[in-house]
Amino acid sequence: MKNIILLWLACMAAPALYAQEKLPLVCLPLNLTIHFVSPEPIQYVDISSKGMVGDLPLKNVFRLKMRDSTVNFQDAVVTIVGEKFIAQYHVVPGGADVPTEIEIVPADTHQLDVAGIGFSENQLRKLSLGIFAGKGRHPLEKVKAFGMEAKVNQVFTAGDYLFLDISYLNKTNLKYDSEGFQFKVDDKKVTKASNVQSVELKPVFTLLDIAPFTKSYRNIFVFKKLTFPGNKVLSVELSEKQFSGRVIRINLSYKDILAAYTIPN
Numbered sequence: 001m002k003n004i005i006l007l008w009l010a011c012m013a014a015p016a017l018y019a020q021e022k023l024p025l026v027c028l029p030l031n032l033t034i035h036f037v038s039p040e041p042i043q044y045v046d047i048s049s050k051g052m053v054g055d056l057p058l059k060n061v062f063r064l065k066m067r068d069s070t071v072n073f074q075d076a077v078v079t080i081v082g083e084k085f086i087a088q089y090h091v092v093p094g095g096a097d098v099p100t101e102i103e104i105v106p107a108d109t110h111q112l113d114v115a116g117i118g119f120s121e122n123q124l125r126k127l128s129l130g131i132f133a134g135k136g137r138h139p140l141e142k143v144k145a146f147g148m149e150a151k152v153n154q155v156f157t158a159g160d161y162l163f164l165d166i167s168y169l170n171k172t173n174l175k176y177d178s179e180g181f182q183f184k185v186d187d188k189k190v191t192k193a194s195n196v197q198s199v200e201l202k203p204v205f206t207l208l209d210i211a212p213f214t215k216s217y218r219n220i221f222v223f224k225k226l227t228f229p230g231n232k233v234l235s236v237e238l239s240e241k242q243f244s245g246r247v248i249r250i251n252l253s254y255k256d257i258l259a260a261y262t263i264p265n
Helices: 002-024 120-135 256-257
Strands: 024-030 034-037 042-047 051-060 061-066 077-082 085-093 101-103 108-113 141-145 149-158 161-170 176-188 199-200 215-222 232-240 248-252
Touching: 024 061, 042 051, 042 061, 051 077, 101 215, 120 149, 120 161, 120 215, 141 248, 149 232, 149 248, 149 256, 161 248, 176 215, 232 256
Parallel strands: 024 085, 034 101
Antiparallel strands: 034 061, 042 077, 051 061, 077 085, 085 108, 141 149, 149 161, 161 215, 176 199, 176 232, 232 248
16 A cells, blocks of 8 residues: 555656756856846746745846755746746755846746736837837827927837827926826817816836927827727826926827827737
């Protein structure tokens, strides 16, 4: 009976051992830290042993080390999940002169097809850079105020995303200290008697940081695909820091959204 039980346990363990042998091997020395560098933001990490501890100091970096010198482990599997991939590593203690930075490469990953996630951040950045590097077209909308000019250069679409290409020109000698953008779906016409209903939107990705500018500024803002009725507009508002009154607002109609150019992907 004992032999049968041992044989059953061996059979149960065999697939796990075989799987670990197929995983990339990582050596974790005592008193050293290993950094896994991901090509996209890390969503989830699992460590199969309590003898190790890890954290995410950056959104695409996972840091791993032994919990302390008194806790030992034979081996473990570390699972790292990104937006579009899953990677697993067979971690063993010890080793000398081992790399402390491990890049998560495509050969070590399996692609995930998760409904609702859409493009990864890297894919959105690549598409936005392509728009940023493209030739300018006649702007869809343009407004002037306070010696400033705001333009919606174009609207693009790819998959379930909208890309707004927006630029600003400062014709004054006073630097514009940008405080931030506000995106809203507003009523097209507002009267004193109307009950204004405004819905604020947040970009899922922004190509460049919001920064002060002296003469010109341009950025790409990405949103999940949206629809709104014809009596509404998509409002883009840029405001300045401190007590400045230089608030610039430009509106996009639904017709502008429907005329978006399709980005090949």
